[in-house]
Amino acid sequence: MKNIFTAAAALSLLALASSANAFCGFYVAKADTDLFNSSSKVALVRDGERTVITMANDYQGDPTEFAMVIPVPTLISKDQVHISDPALLEHLDAYTAPRLVEYFDDNPCDRRLYETMQRVNSPAPNIKSESRGDKALGVTIEEQFSVGEYDILILSATESNGLQIWLDQNGYKVPEGAEKTLGSYIKQDMKFFVAKVNLEEKAKQGGEMLRPIAVAYESPKFMLPIRLGTVNANGDQDLFVYALTRKGKVETTNYRTVKIPSDKELPIFIKDDFGDFYKDMYSTTAEREGGHGVFMEYAWDMNWCDPCAADPLSRDELQELGVFWMDEAINDPSIMPRRPAPSGAQDVFVTRLHVRYDAESFPEDLKFKTTGDKSNFQGRYILRHAYDGEMECEAATEYKQSVNDRKDEEVKTLANLTGWSTGDIRTRIEESGKGGYFEVSEPALDVKWWKKIWPGE
Amino acid sequence: MVLEQGKRFWLAVSVDPRHYQIGVLSSLILLGLFHFGFNLAWWHVAGCVGSTLVTQAFADRLVGRRFDPRSPLISALSLTLLLRTGSLTLSITAAILAVASKYLLRWNGKHIFNPANFGLVVLSLLFTSAWISPGQWGAAPLLTLLLLGLGGMVTGKAKRWDVSLALLGSYAALVFGRAFWLGDPLAIPVHQMQSGALLVFAFFMISDPKTTPDARAGRLIYAAIVAGVGFTIQFGFYNAAGIILALILTAPLVPLIDKVFKAERYAWPALDTVIQGLPKKEPERMKGGEQIRKPSKTARSPVTTCSLTTQKP
Numbered sequence: 001m002k003n004i005f006t007a008a009a010a011l012s013l014l015a016l017a018s019s020a021n022a023f024c025g026f027y028v029a030k031a032d033t034d035l036f037n038s039s040s041k042v043a044l045v046r047d048g049e050r051t052v053i054t055m056a057n058d059y060q061g062d063p064t065e066f067a068m069v070i071p072v073p074t075l076i077s078k079d080q081v082h083i084s085d086p087a088l089l090e091h092l093d094a095y096t097a098p099r100l101v102e103y104f105d106d107n108p109c110d111r112r113l114y115e116t117m118q119r120v121n122s123p124a125p126n127i128k129s130e131s132r133g134d135k136a137l138g139v140t141i142e143e144q145f146s147v148g149e150y151d152i153l154i155l156s157a158t159e160s161n162g163l164q165i166w167l168d169q170n171g172y173k174v175p176e177g178a179e180k181t182l183g184s185y186i187k188q189d190m191k192f193f194v195a196k197v198n199l200e201e202k203a204k205q206g207g208e209m210l211r212p213i214a215v216a217y218e219s220p221k222f223m224l225p226i227r228l229g230t231v232n233a234n235g236d237q238d239l240f241v242y243a244l245t246r247k248g249k250v251e252t253t254n255y256r257t258v259k260i261p262s263d264k265e266l267p268i269f270i271k272d273d274f275g276d277f278y279k280d281m282y283s284t285t286a287e288r289e290g291g292h293g294v295f296m297e298y299a300w301d302m303n304w305c306d307p308c309a310a311d312p313l314s315r316d317e318l319q320e321l322g323v324f325w326m327d328e329a330i331n332d333p334s335i336m337p338r339r340p341a342p343s344g345a346q347d348v349f350v351t352r353l354h355v356r357y358d359a360e361s362f363p364e365d366l367k368f369k370t371t372g373d374k375s376n377f378q379g380r381y382i383l384r385h386a387y388d389g390e391m392e393c394e395a396a397t398e399y400k401q402s403v404n405d406r407k408d409e410e411v412k413t414l415a416n417l418t419g420w421s422t423g424d425i426r427t428r429i430e431e432s433g434k435g436g437y438f439e440v441s442e443p444a445l446d447v448k449w450w451k452k453i454w455p456g457e
Numbered sequence: 458m459v460l461e462q463g464k465r466f467w468l469a470v471s472v473d474p475r476h477y478q479i480g481v482l483s484s485l486i487l488l489g490l491f492h493f494g495f496n497l498a499w500w501h502v503a504g505c506v507g508s509t510l511v512t513q514a515f516a517d518r519l520v521g522r523r524f525d526p527r528s529p530l531i532s533a534l535s536l537t538l539l540l541r542t543g544s545l546t547l548s549i550t551a552a553i554l555a556v557a558s559k560y561l562l563r564w565n566g567k568h569i570f571n572p573a574n575f576g577l578v579v580l581s582l583l584f585t586s587a588w589i590s591p592g593q594w595g596a597a598p599l600l601t602l603l604l605l606g607l608g609g610m611v612t613g614k615a616k617r618w619d620v621s622l623a624l625l626g627s628y629a630a631l632v633f634g635r636a637f638w639l640g641d642p643l644a645i646p647v648h649q650m651q652s653g654a655l656l657v658f659a660f661f662m663i664s665d666p667k668t669t670p671d672a673r674a675g676r677l678i679y680a681a682i683v684a685g686v687g688f689t690i691q692f693g694f695y696n697a698a699g700i701i702l703a704l705i706l707t708a709p710l711v712p713l714i715d716k717v718f719k720a721e722r723y724a725w726p727a728l729d730t731v732i733q734g735l736p737k738k739e740p741e742r743m744k745g746g747e748q749i750r751k752p753s754k755t756a757r758s759p760v761t762t763c764s765l766t767t768q769k770p
Binding site: 222 | 493541542543584585586587588590591592593594595638639640641642644645647648649652694695697
């Protein structure tokens with residue numbers, strides 16, 4: 001079988017559910033702009049106690065309104081912060097995105113097979129920020145610097161009330177109820193990474209988007225703080241974590257990591273509705289886990305892919321994302337092959353986790369663990385096209401009946417995965433005019449087995 | 458007559474806690490496989506079960522003791538449940554280490570480490586391709602109840618429910634205390650206590666009567682120590698498998714605790730003596746002279762009737 005890949009961008013997992021802004025922290029605004037967190041992307045590069053985290057979001061509002069506060073495990077200095085290229089996370093997202101694969105049946109009277117795949121792009125990540133410094137109330141500005149379009153402060157605090165007042169006085173609108181959470185982080189010896197957009201720099205840089213911020217630090221804590229993000233969120237939020245490690249899969253230790261349903265055969269019309277399908281399938285799957293959960297959508301050795309939703313990231317891209325062990329790996333700057341490299345040149349394993357959470361179901365921050373599991377997994381959905389040419393042979397009737405049975409199964413699978421009604425699905429199949437049933441005059445089921453032995457009689 | 462025999466058989470089966478434990482652990486494995494989608498390969502199960510049994514059979518032959526598959530089976534099921542690996546060699550290594558530790562690492566006639574715990578920790582520390590998945594159970598409240606029920610039954614039978622409850626109680630005191638100090642909502646410690654891995658550990662690993670202190674007071678103190686060390690590893694050193702590591706770290710304290718709090722040593726009940734009315738056999742004797750005893754239903758700790766020169770692992 002041969003794989004032919006068509007890059008038909010349809011599913012943008014991130015943007016599907018919502019296109020609002022979010023980080024693992026919460027947004028605070030100077031004016032009374034409605035703040036709403038709902039999806040964010042984070043790349044986590046981790047080996048030993050070293051971590052490089054790249055955070056991106058698709059904030060579309062006024063840059064002056066943007067600010068973010070993220071608890072970090074250690075103090076961060078200027079050279080630990082880097083402004084990243086949005087295209088990197090886009091590429092990582094595309095490479096790891098759930099994929100739709102097409103297969104074409106060959107003529108049952110002949111032998112031929114095709115396969116196509118289709119994948120889905122994700123939207124460009126942006127970020128924005130804002131910040132200002134002052135000293136009071138037990139709050140210490142440990143570091144103050146600008147990187148790219150961001151003005152960044154690293155704060156340490158001795159008590160939550162002081163920090164809250166400080167943030168208020170400095171124009172950050174801290175959501176109601178955040179004080180206790182801030183207090184908890186202070187006692188856990190966390191520092192606070194506070195960023196705002198520097199408008200002058202932003203103007204120089206141009207463009208609408210805010211670029212992702214990358215931070216490198218060393219800490220035994222392998223976690224993502226999500227609690228502040230749930231304080232001012234309206235309902236569920238979606239978080240995508242792309243974990244890059246040397247050893248294998250990353251899983252959550254305090255929540256169960258569940259594999260997303262995969263390798264399902266679906267009706268042909270899904271080709272034009274893959275985005276809707278995936279969104280509803282995700283919701284239904286999450287619903288079965290109690291409405292929320294940590295879902296693994298992809299886990300693969302970065303050297304290759306099969307089928308590829310996008311090429312694996314190049315060595316330079318990985319380096320830019322913070323894969324710091326590249327120098328120790330084999331020196332091969334060439335573009336990654338789509339097949340396994342004989343020597344495992346990149347030594348990078350990527351895990352894509354999609355988390356849907358709210359304060360109630362995810363009371364604790366996400367804690368992670370790198371396992372030694374290098375088995376590959378991908379969210380993969382299959383379309384099987386029936387042969388639509390002339391079929392002139394005995395086998396054709398049986399083939400047509402088997403295709404009809406298969407289509408029944410596909411409808412059931414789709415209904416089960418998405419919660420759509422089978423009636424609706426059948427209507428949509430008819431409306432699409434694709435993947436309809438064969439007309440079978442004599443049901444193949446009625447063909448007695450002995451007919452096959454002596455077909456001529 | 459048949460009914461009477463059936464009753465006696467049931468009594469014989471139910472009196473040994475290991476039968477319950479084997480039943481419950483097997484059910485948990487099936488639940489994990491079919492409900493929680495654990496990534497459990499058949500060869501991992503076969504590797505663990507096969508090699509623990511073979512190792513035990515081999516070691517029993519060396520020591521000159523009758524082979525009993527029940528204890529190694531429990532170790533194998535615990536390993537299956539808690540160890541994750543992509544390599545059959547490592548499954549087998551873990552199983553061999555687990556059983557071998559019972560024969561090689563002994564003190565005062567008692568093995569020091571919980572066999573499954575030993576295999577699990579040594580493997581996960583030495584090899585990156587073997588690991589413990591504390592999050593695989595999630596934090597389902599229903600599962601919690603189920604485990605509590607089943608676990609209570611198992612440990613109640615083993616007379617070691619005290620160590621399970623003491624561990625959970627001490628651990629709860631620590632996580633709730635931490636939450637109180639941090640000002641965290643109660644949902645956080647409740648979520649932490651609902652960890653399936655913690656409950657599996659409390660009911661099916663630390664409760665092993667062979668490796669816990671003999672006296673109840675000793676067991677309560679020991680459970681508190683394990684909880685304290687586990688909590689420290691989990692929240693001070695950020696290792697999610699803290700409680701499992703704590704057991705292996707604190708196991709060498711058990712002989713010391715036994716010195717301070719003296720009590721009769723636990724022995725598994727013997728089936729033959731329980732089934733009264735069936736043709737009586739001579740009490741089984743081990744080469745070392747240990748007699749397998751009938752459990753006393755009234756005694757807090759089973760009665761030991763002979764001096765021990767070698768102990769049954």
